[in-house]
Amino acid sequence: MSVDSTLLPEVRAVVQAAGARLRERFTPGSRPGDLDAVLAALQANDEASLQVLRKGLLAARPGARWAEDELAGGPLPAGEWWVTDPVEGNINHVHGMTDWSVTATLVRDNEPVLTVVHLPLAGDTYTAVRGGGAFRNGTRLSTSAKTGLEAAFVGTGQAKPGEGAETFRRIGQSVTAMLDAALVGKMSVPATLLLIQVAAGRMDLFWQYSDVRSGLMAGALLVAEAGGVVTDTRGEPWTPASRDFLAAAPGVHPAAVDVLSTIA
Known part of the structure; x- marks a missing residue:
């Protein structure tokens, strides 16, 4: 078993814990009234999730660095980085929609090598380790067989x-x-x-x-x-x-x- 595969259960647990915190904050009736309210709700969600993600992921992989800006693009410096979205689809969460998740990806020399995507409301967790396949709740995934x-x-x-x-x-x-x-x-x-x-x-x-x-x-x-x-x-x-x-x-x-x- 690879080092990344050994790390996966710990990363999955951290991401699911962050998702549980966001699930507690989710209100289907949420309707922010203006831009200030939207921005405040987005920031509060990010902070709640990051409190769990940052501590847990940095402890799981000492030496890996943290990509701070979730909206940043372009290559990262060499080495290992955690690239996360504490609330992927945060705009949906704060408007009472269900299409949101928590993601964490370990990136090594600009290649993703391990990822966990957790959808708290659906109870689904998608995982992949480079060279080891992709899974939903432990069941292997495969792309479409269409040819056009x-x-x-x-x-x-x-x-x-x-x-x-x-x-x-x-x-x-x-x-x-x-x-x-x-x-x-x-x-x-x-x-x-x-x-x-x-x-x-x-x-x-x-x-x-x-x-x-x-x-x-x-x-x-x-x-x-x-x-x-x-x-x-x-x-x-x-x-x-x-x-x-x-x-x-x-x-x-x-x-x-x-x-x-x-x-x-």
């Missing part, structure tokens, strides 16, 4: 508030192009909750114009370990330095690249 976009269920989403006009243009053009090629398209946040569907074979591909690490690292490892293909939208190997992202079932990946590579 004509039957594909595809998804994308906005990575963070305040994206620039150029990113919005690319999102809009890509959605139009993909809706013309695929069967059904879905646009929602957060990215990880669409990526776990790709890993599980329920959806066929996900793309995003972003380099936000915390929204992509966990899903990239899960999809790859479930047998999927992870690249940029032009089919080149994806790294944290890439400006965009594509994760797909093997049978639909070439056609997805054909569609998305037309977006400049």
Whole structure:
């Protein structure tokens, strides 16, 4: 058993503990009334989860460093880093929606090697260790067997508030192009909750114009370990330095690249 596999149960326990704290804070009737209320609720959730995550994960892997900004992108310095999203889909949580999770990914020299994604309301935990497969509650995952976009269920989403006009243009053009090629398209946040569907074979591909690490690292490892293909939208190997992202079932990946590579 690898060192990373040995570490997995401890990481899973920490992430689930953070999720339990957030579940206690969740109110289906939550309706923040203005931007100040939204921002205050987001920060309070982040702090509650981070109190559990930071202590537990740094203790589990002494020497690993902590990526502070969950919305940061680009490569990390060499070595091991914890890349987490204390409330992936926090905007959903504070508006009383159920689509949120807690994620923690160990990144080694800019490659994700271990990840845990926990959905407290569903009671589901998705895990992957590089080279060891991807799992939901201990059951192995595999990506879709589809071989073309004509039957594909595809998804994308906005990575963070305040994206620039150029990113919005690319999102809009890509959605139009993909809706013309695929069967059904879905646009929602957060990215990880669409990526776990790709890993599980329920959806066929996900793309995003972003380099936000915390929204992509966990899903990239899960999809790859479930047998999927992870690249940029032009089919080149994806790294944290890439400006965009594509994760797909093997049978639909070439056609997805054909569609998305037309977006400049």
